[in-house]
Each structure stands twice: as C-alpha cells, then as structure tokens.
Amino acid sequence: MGLKRYFAKRALVLFGVLMATLLLTVLLVGSNMDSILKKGIAIQVRSEIVENKDLVAGFAGTDELNSYIESQIQQRTKVLGLDEPWYSPSRVGLAMYKILILDFGHSAFLTSDSGSTSVGDIILEKLPRTILLFTTATIIISIIGILVGAAAGSKVGSKIDKITSSFAIISSSFPVWWIGLLMIFVFSFWYGIFPARATPLVAPTDPTYFASLLYHMTLPIITIVLIGFGTWAYLVRNFMAGIMQEDFIFVKKTIGLKQRKIIFGSALKNAAPPIVTILALSLSGSLGGAIITEAVFDWPGMGRLYFEAITLMDLPVIIGATYVLTVFFLVSIFVSDLLYGYLDPRIRTG
Amino acid sequence: MDYSEIKSSFAKSKIGLVGLGILACLVGASIITILAIPVDTYKQWNNPASWTEFPKSAQPGWVNLILDKKIPEHKILDSPHTSLKQGDSESITAQRFVVDYPYDYFPGEFLLNYKSEYSGSPLLQISVIRPDGITLELLSASLPHSEQKTPYTDKIFSTNESIRKNLRLQSEQFSYPIQSYNAKEIIFAKTDTHETLKGKYEFVITTYNTDTFDSRLVIGGKVFGLAGTDELRRDLAIGILWGTPVALFIGIVVAFGSVVSGLVFGVYAGYKGGRTDESMMRINDIVYALPALPFLIILSVTTSNSIFLMIGFLMIFGWVGISKVSRSMALQIKTRQFVDAAKTMGQKDSKIILRHIIPQIIPYALASIAISVPAAITTEAGLSFLGLGDPTFPTWGQILHDAKSHGAAARGLWWWIMPPGIMVAITGLAFVFIGNSLESTANPKLRR
Numbered sequence: 001m002g003l004k005r006y007f008a009k010r011a012l013v014l015f016g017v018l019m020a021t022l023l024l025t026v027l028l029v030g031s032n033m034d035s036i037l038k039k040g041i042a043i044q045v046r047s048e049i050v051e052n053k054d055l056v057a058g059f060a061g062t063d064e065l066n067s068y069i070e071s072q073i074q075q076r077t078k079v080l081g082l083d084e085p086w087y088s089p090s091r092v093g094l095a096m097y098k099i100l101i102l103d104f105g106h107s108a109f110l111t112s113d114s115g116s117t118s119v120g121d122i123i124l125e126k127l128p129r130t131i132l133l134f135t136t137a138t139i140i141i142s143i144i145g146i147l148v149g150a151a152a153g154s155k156v157g158s159k160i161d162k163i164t165s166s167f168a169i170i171s172s173s174f175p176v177w178w179i180g181l182l183m184i185f186v187f188s189f190w191y192g193i194f195p196a197r198a199t200p201l202v203a204p205t206d207p208t209y210f211a212s213l214l215y216h217m218t219l220p221i222i223t224i225v226l227i228g229f230g231t232w233a234y235l236v237r238n239f240m241a242g243i244m245q246e247d248f249i250f251v252k253k254t255i256g257l258k259q260r261k262i263i264f265g266s267a268l269k270n271a272a273p274p275i276v277t278i279l280a281l282s283l284s285g286s287l288g289g290a291i292i293t294e295a296v297f298d299w300p301g302m303g304r305l306y307f308e309a310i311t312l313m314d315l316p317v318i319i320g321a322t323y324v325l326t327v328f329f330l331v332s333i334f335v336s337d338l339l340y341g342y343l344d345p346r347i348r349t350g
Numbered sequence: 351m352d353y354s355e356i357k358s359s360f361a362k363s364k365i366g367l368v369g370l371g372i373l374a375c376l377v378g379a380s381i382i383t384i385l386a387i388p389v390d391t392y393k394q395w396n397n398p399a400s401w402t403e404f405p406k407s408a409q410p411g412w413v414n415l416i417l418d419k420k421i422p423e424h425k426i427l428d429s430p431h432t433s434l435k436q437g438d439s440e441s442i443t444a445q446r447f448v449v450d451y452p453y454d455y456f457p458g459e460f461l462l463n464y465k466s467e468y469s470g471s472p473l474l475q476i477s478v479i480r481p482d483g484i485t486l487e488l489l490s491a492s493l494p495h496s497e498q499k500t501p502y503t504d505k506i507f508s509t510n511e512s513i514r515k516n517l518r519l520q521s522e523q524f525s526y527p528i529q530s531y532n533a534k535e536i537i538f539a540k541t542d543t544h545e546t547l548k549g550k551y552e553f554v555i556t557t558y559n560t561d562t563f564d565s566r567l568v569i570g571g572k573v574f575g576l577a578g579t580d581e582l583r584r585d586l587a588i589g590i591l592w593g594t595p596v597a598l599f600i601g602i603v604v605a606f607g608s609v610v611s612g613l614v615f616g617v618y619a620g621y622k623g624g625r626t627d628e629s630m631m632r633i634n635d636i637v638y639a640l641p642a643l644p645f646l647i648i649l650s651v652t653t654s655n656s657i658f659l660m661i662g663f664l665m666i667f668g669w670v671g672i673s674k675v676s677r678s679m680a681l682q683i684k685t686r687q688f689v690d691a692a693k694t695m696g697q698k699d700s701k702i703i704l705r706h707i708i709p710q711i712i713p714y715a716l717a718s719i720a721i722s723v724p725a726a727i728t729t730e731a732g733l734s735f736l737g738l739g740d741p742t743f744p745t746w747g748q749i750l751h752d753a754k755s756h757g758a759a760a761r762g763l764w765w766w767i768m769p770p771g772i773m774v775a776i777t778g779l780a781f782v783f784i785g786n787s788l789e790s791t792a793n794p795k796l797r798r
Contacts, residue, residue: 013632017639028652169786173778175728177735178750178771184759185767196760291643292732296754306644310651310737318651322644329641 003341010337014330019096021326026095027087029315033095034086036108036315038077045073104320109312110305113204119320122305127324130301133217134290137224138283144225145232146268146275152233153240154263161237168234176227180296183223194219198297199304220297235278239271246270273343280336356713359791366791369783376777380595392592395584395744403566404583405458408574410765414453422453424571424579430555440559447553447567451481456535456546458570462506468560471495475556476506476513478537481549484523486537488513499561508533578765581756586749590769593746596657597727597777600745604661604726605719608668613715616673617707620680621699631677634670642667646729650738657740660733664726672718676711683707713791720785724778731774746770 049055049069059065077083084091098105104119112122152164188196198220200212243249244267252262294303302321309317360366394400405424414420430445451457462476476488489512493502513533521528525542540547557563577586619630649663683689684707692702733739734747735754749770753759758766 013635014639016632017636020636021640021645025648028648032652169782170779173724173728173782174775175731175735175771177732178767178774181750181754181759181767181771185762185764189760189762196757291647292735295736306647307736310647313651315651318648322641322648325644326641330639333639 006341007338010334014334018326018330022096022099022323023092025319025322026092026099029319030086030092030095032315033319034082037080037082037105040106041076041080041082042073045069045076099319099323104323105316107309107317108314110308110314110317113300119316122317123302123320123324126301126305129213129299130290130294130303132213133220133294133299133301134224135283136217137221137228138279140221140225141228141232142279142282144229146236148229149233149236150240150263150268153237154244154259154267156241156244164230164233164237168230171227171230174227175292176224177292177296179227180220180223180293183219184297187219196298198294198299200300217299220293220299223297224293232282236271236275239274240267243267243270273340276343277336277340280332280339283332356788356791360787363787363791365783366787369780369785369787372776372780373784376594376598376780379591380598383591384595387588387591391588392744393742395589395592396741398582401579401583401585403461403463403568404579404585405570405572405574406579406583407581407763407766408572408579410578410586411573411575413573419454420452421573422451422455422457422569422571424458424574425449425567425569427567427569430565430567443557443560443563445555445563445565447555449551449553449567449569450549451538451546451551452548453571454546455572456538458572459534460508460567460569462555462565462567463503464506464555464563464565465501465503466493466557466560466564467499467501467562468493469496469499470559472557472559475554477554477556479552479554480537481547481551482541484541486520486523487516488533488537489516493557493560577769580749580752580766581758581763582752586766586769589744589749590746590773592744593749593770593773594777596743596745597730597774600657600661600664600730601723601727601777601781602719604664604668604730605722607661607665608726609672609715609719609722611665612669612672613676613708613711614703615669616676617680617703617711619673620677621684621703621707623681627677631674634673637667638670638674640667643729643732646733647736647738650733655738655740657743660730660738660740664729668722668726672715672722675714675718679711679714680707683710713788717785717788717791720781720788723781723785727774727777746774 046069049065049072056065059068074083081091081094086092102120104123106117107119107122110122111117112125114121114125116122148160148164152158152161155161184196187194195216198216200209200216202209202212206212240263249262249267252266257265290301291303291306293299294301295307298304302325305317306321308314309321403426408424409421411423414423427447427449430447433444433446435442435444464474466472471492471494473490473492475490477485478488479485489506489510491512493504496502509532517533517536518529523541524536524539526544528536528539531539531544535544538546538551553567555565555567575585575587577590579585615630615634619627619634622630646660646663646667650660653659689702689706692706697705730739730745731747731750734745735751737751737755739745739748739751741748747770750767753763753766753770756763756766
C-alpha cells in the first residue's frame with residue numbers, strides 16, 4: 001500500500017466519522033432544535049409587527065391582530081421549510097449542510113463578550129483562549145515529560161525510574177479537575193497568590209488584557225502540567241527502555257560515547273516517531289479534556305462555554321461547540337497519521 | 351497459561367495485593383453503608399426539606415481532636431427521657447434532654463421541634479438545669495386553643511423574644527450585665543465571666559394536660575458528623591459513603607460490558623478475516639475517532655440523565671481499544687494447530703471462538719477490565735461534575751459539582767472538596783494496581 005493511498009484511506013475514514021457525528025447530532029437534537037427555531041420565528045414576527053405602529057393601528061382589536069400575527073408566523077415557517085417534520089430527509093440534510101459550512105445560527109441565551117448572539121462569533125472568541133491554554137500546557141508537559149522520561153528510561157530500575165513510574169500511575173488516577181479544585185483551595189484561598197476565577201477582570205479591549213490573561217492562566221497551567229507530565233514521562237520511558245536495549249546503543253556505549261549524548265542524540269531520535277504522534281494526538285485530546293478543566297477554573301474558553309451552555313440548555317451553542325471540537329479532534333488525528341507515515345518507514349513500504 | 355499459575359504469580363505481586371486490599375475495604379464499606387444507612391435517607395439527598403435540622407457548612411466532627419479550642423458540635427437530640435405524671439385534675443408530661451457541652455465557643459441557635467395532640471390550651475414550659483446547679487426558666491407559654499382533640503406541630507426558636515425576656519428577669523444570677531447578649535450566650539455562660547460553662551446541661555420540657563407530646567431538640571453547632579455538612583445542610587458522610595457502591599457499580603459494569611463486547615467483536619473480526627474483518631475494523635476506526643466527551647455531553651443533554659443510560663453510553667466508547675488488541679491476538683491464535691484441528695473436525699465457528707480462542711485471551715481481558723474501571727469512574731464523575739449526573743443517584747462527581755457551584759474551593763470549605771476526590775482517586779488506584787499486576791502476569795514480556 002503506497003503512502004498516498006494510505007492517507008487517502010485515512011482521510012476518507014475521518015470524513016466518514018465527521019458525517020456520522022453530524023448526522024447523529026442532528027438526529028439527537030432535532031426535535032428540540034425544531035421548537036427552538038419555531039419559537040425564534042414567533043418572537044421575531046411578533047416584535048416586527050408590534051414595532052410597526054401604523055400596521056398595529058390598522059387593526060380593530062387584539063383578536064384580529066393575533067390572528068394576523070399567527071398567519072404571518074405560519075407563512076414564514078413555510079418559507080423556511082419548517083412546516084415539514086424535523087426528521088424529514090430534506091430538513092436533516094439542510095441542518096447537516098448548515099453545520100458543515102459552520103453556520104450554527106443564533107444562540108438561545110449566551111452572547112459573546114462583544115454582545116453578538118451568533119454562535120459562530122461566540123466560538124471564534126472562545127476557541128483561541130482554549131488553544132492558548134492547552135497548547136502552552138501541552139508544550140510544557142511534553143518538554144518535562146521527555147526529559148524526565150528519557151532520564152528514567154535510560155536507567156531502568158533506578159530510583160528516578162521508580163519515582164517516575166509510580167508518580168505516573170498515581171497521578172493518572174486523580175481527575176485533573178479535582179486537582180484543580182484543590183489548587184484553587186491552596187493557592188487562592190490559603191495563600192491568596194492566584195485568583196480563583198481564571199476570567200480576567202479587565203475588559204477584552206483593554207491593552208493590559210493579555211497580560212492579565214496570562215496571569216490568570218498560571219494556576220490552570222500548573223495544574224494541567226502537574227497531572228499530565230507523569231503519564232508522558234512514563235510513555236517516553238517505555239519507548240526509551242526498549243531502545244536502550246538495542247544493539248546499536250551497546251555499540252555506542254562500548255566505543256565510549258558519553259551517556260548524555262547517547263540518550264539525547266541516538267536513543268531519543270529513534271523513539272521520536274511514536275512520541276511525535278502521541279504529541280499530536282494529545283494536543284487534540286487535551287481539547288476534549290479542556291471542557292471540564294476550564295469549567296473548574298472559569299477559564300473563558302470553549303470548556304466554560306460548554307458548562308454555561310449545558311446549564312442554560314443552549315442547544316445551538318452545544319451543537320456548534322461539539323462540531324468544532326470534533327473537527328479539531330479529527331484534524332489532529334489526521335496530522336498524527338501523516339507524521340507517523342513520514343517518520344515510520346514501515347508504513348511507507350507497507 | 352492456566353489459572354493456578356496466574357493466581358500464584360498474582361499472589362507474589364505486592365502492588366496487586368495492595369490493590370486487592372483497598373478494593374476489599376471499599377466493598378466492605380459499601381456493604382456496611384447499604385445495611386446501615388437506609389436507601390430512603392440517600393434518596394432524600396436532593397430534597398432540601400429533609401435536611402432542615404442540619405447545620406450549614408459544618409466542619410467534620412473530628413477537627414476537635416486537633417484543635418485546642420473546641421468548636422461546638424451540632425446536636426440533634428430525638429430520644430428524650432419522658433416521664434408522665436397522672437394526677438386527679440391534671441397530667442404532666444416532662445421530657446428531659448441531657449446534653450454534654452465541653453466546647454469553648456457558644457453554640458449556634460437552638461430549636462425545639464414538637465408534636466402534640468390536645469384539646470383546650472395546655473401550658474408548655476421549658477427550663478434548663480445547668481452544670482453549676484442553677485435552673486433557668488426559659489419559656490412558659492400556652493399552646494393555641496382548640497375545642498376538639500387535634501394534632502399540632504410547631505417549632506420554638508432560641509431567638510424567641512419571650513425567652514430573652516425571661517432570661518433578663520433572672521439576671522441577678524449573673525455578676526455582669528447580660529442585656530446585650532442573646533439567649534444562647536446567656537444559657538451556656540458562666541455566672542462570673544462571659545465564657546462558656548462546660549458540663550452537663552439538662553433541658554426540661556414540661557407540658558400540662560396534653561394527650562400526647564413528643565419533641566426533638568436541635569442545638570446548633572459548627573461541626574457535625576464524620577464528614578461535615580455542605581452549604582445545603584446535607585450530611586456529607588451519607589453522600590460519600592453511598593457514593594462508594596454506586597461508583598463501584600458504574601465502574602465494574604461499564605468495564606465488564608465494554609471489555610466483553612470489545613473482545614467478542616475483535617476476536618470475531620480477527621478470526622473471520624477478509625472482508626468481514628476489513629469492514630468491522632472500519633466501524634472500529636469510526637468509533638475510535640469519535641471525540642468521546644463532547645459526544646457524551648450531547649447524548650446526556652438530549653436524551654436523559656438516567657445513570658443506566660450513561661452506563662450504556664460509556665460502554666459504547668469503551669470497547670474500541672480492546673477490540674483492536676483482541677483482534678490481533680485472535681490473528682495469532684487462529685494460526686495455531688489446535689484451531690486447525692478443531693476446524694477439520696467440523697466444529698462451528700462460534701464454538702471455535704468461544705471454546706478455543708477466547709479462553710486464551712481471558713488473562714488479558716481480566717487485566718483490561720481492571721484497567722478500564724478507573725476511566726469509567728472518572729468519566730462519570732466528570733460528567734456529573736458538569737451537572738449531567740442523575741439526581742436520583744448522587745455520586746462523588748455530583749457532590750463536587752455542588753461544591754463547585756457554591757465556590758467551595760475559593761471559600762476554603764475543604765471538607766466538601768477533599769473526601770469525594772480522594773475517594774475517586776483511591777477507587778481508581780485500587781483497580782490500576784490490580785490491573786497492572788494482572789497485566790504483567792498475563793503478559794510476561796512486560797516483566798523486566
């Protein structure tokens with residue numbers, strides 16, 4: 001199997017996943033969305049007619065006005081194709097198409113910081129902050145993880161190896177968001193160093209906003225790194241431990257190369273393909289995990305958006321956010337496939 | 351590898367035994383909880399009306415063991431010593447509550463909750479006999495008049511104005527002015543200095559000519575029970591203890607269900623091979639690429655928040671990793687001679703899979719079940735933490751959700767956030783330990 005065919009096949013599978021996700025989402029939320037849309041139309045028509053004073057004055061009584069409004073609502077519903085049941089193929093298709101081209105409509109309750117109710121605007125505003133937080137955290141985690149993991153993997157059974165392995169096992173069974181609660185308790189209640197809520201107090205237009213954002217980001221980052229790097233170090237350690245037993249490492253040892261040079265020069269290079277792949281995957285995986293972690297710290301990104309949308313049952317926002325997260329997830333899976341294909345010759349030759 | 355071998359190798363692994371020990375403790379705690387705390391109490395968790403007599407945000411009772419100055423404990427006294435005196439013209443019912451008060455701070459407000467059946471308008475008197483022998487009359491009031499015999503329930507609070515007036519009338523007992531203090535600060539105070547008087551107090555509630563009379567005395571405090579209470583006055587010990595069987599149930603059912611289905615799916619695909627294998631693995635790829643958490647959120651938002659439904663959803667996302675591994679194991683096993691032999695003897699595919707292939711993979715499956723449990727528990731806790739939990743089955747995640755909504759971490763209510771998380775972690779660790787040692791037993795390659 002050639003490399004191109006492999007990628008084409010992966011791309012096809014991932015596109016299939018995207019469509020399956022979309023279809024399932026639309027089917028799941030269909031009936032609820034239907035009533036939300038209809039309610040939205042009713043409110044819109046009513047406000048348009050009431051604002052038009054001349055039109056209102058022309059009616060004899062409230063009954064007549066109401067029946068006029070009712071007929072207008074029905075007319076508009078028909079124009080938009082909402083008179084068909086929500087599960088009719090044309091409407092499901094239309095809904096899927098709309099989401100596919102990122103047209104999520106308007107939110108029911110939530111607004112962006114600038115006051116827009118367009119779901120697209122809201123997500124566009126929150127997404128960069130989530131990416132900022134989790135990319136930074138993932139980079140720190142991977143650097144610490146690779147260093148610690150390489151040190152542990154080069155001396156299997158040593159003290160540092162044992163500490164790393166047990167730390168990895170223990171830290172992976174704590175939920176990140178609970179550690180987050182503890183960190184808030186310790187650092188903002190006990191010592192008062194960091195704010196409990198990670199949402200900056202200054203307005204986003206303020207020039208100091210970015211600095212404030214970075215300061216508020218410290219506590220979430222410490223938490224994510226603390227919980228994340230153990231697992232990372234453990235993975236790197238396992239790859240390294242395998243490679244350190246290979247013959248070429250023994251050869252390098254016997255010709256008298258320095259230990260550090262062997263570890264970081266030769267061994268780590270050979271362990272790179274799986275490590276890079278996992279890095280790409282964990283970047284996207286962290287976006288999913290971000291939902292709960294952000295909710296704990298009130299970090300104004302996608303995760304808190306989810307939390308608020310669930311609390312208020314703001315379906316358009318939930319759908320939009322899910323779709324965007326799914327796309328990110330799939331793209332990073334694809335990227336990690338690409339990387340793996342290039343880095344590991346076995347895939348190329350099949 | 352046969353089972354006695356696995357057993358003996360597992361018994362040698364220290365970490366596995368530690369895990370097993372923790373699990374045994376958790377199971378024991380669950381059984382005791384189920385027997386000792388009635389389900390009805392647990393089912394009332396989200397009903398504020400059943401927690402009104404409990405204190406708000408009280409620390410656990412054992413903090414007094416550490417502190418120099420003892421914080422008063424919240425006491426709910428519901429079994430008084432009752433005596434009935436039947437005279438010619440009147441009957442006297444007296445209920446006595448004995449309270450030991452060794453604390454360094456004054457209590458919170460106290461209240462008397464009573465239930466009575468009477469006709470006419472009987473008299474109700476409350477007095478307290480203090481450790482120093484002084485008797486303070488607190489209240490003497492008549493119950494509302496009624497012509498016929500009717501049941502009546504009411505509460506008397508320590509903030510009651512006539513209690514204060516009565517106490518002022520007895521101010522000569524104290525060597526300092528007591529006008530500025532409220533009832534609780536006078537009743538529990540020394541007569542020479544304004545400090546708490548430690549010792550046994552006896553509250554006497556006397557009624558005249560009531561047909562039945564029963565009462566409960568609640569003395570407010572700042573510590574309560576084993577685990578304290580939360581902002582909504584709920585006894586956290588009940589939530590945390592009952593969370594154990596629920597979490598174990600969720601974890602084990604999800605892990606078992608997803609491992610078994612993944613195993614069957616993977617083995618079938620691997621054994622069949624060819625087109626079947628190809629298409630089954632594509633399905634596997636699709637489920638594998640679904641972003642689990644956003645999807646779980648959408649599913650619970652749109653369907654219902656029933657715990658059983660959530661268990662089902664968690665299974666849907668849990669089986670894919672296992673099916674991939676068991677497929678590759680099946681690919682290896684099916685080339686062995688005993689499978690060929692069974693085939694030539696004309697056995698059915700289903701029989702070969704069940705009899706010959708799956709038993710070979712069982713050790714791996716057991717390890718996978720143990721390793722999948724913590725993931726299931728933390729995912730459930732995470733969803734509950736987001737507010738998607740089943741309100742009829744309170745879990746650790748839901749307790750933490752409430753803690754988060756009330757800003758418990760930033761306000762320093764440590765007893766509300768620590769225990770549920772520690773329980774999640776301990777439960778997870780137990781299974782991780784068991785899983786790790788099972789895995790290294792089942793897979794000798796990992797033994798280094």
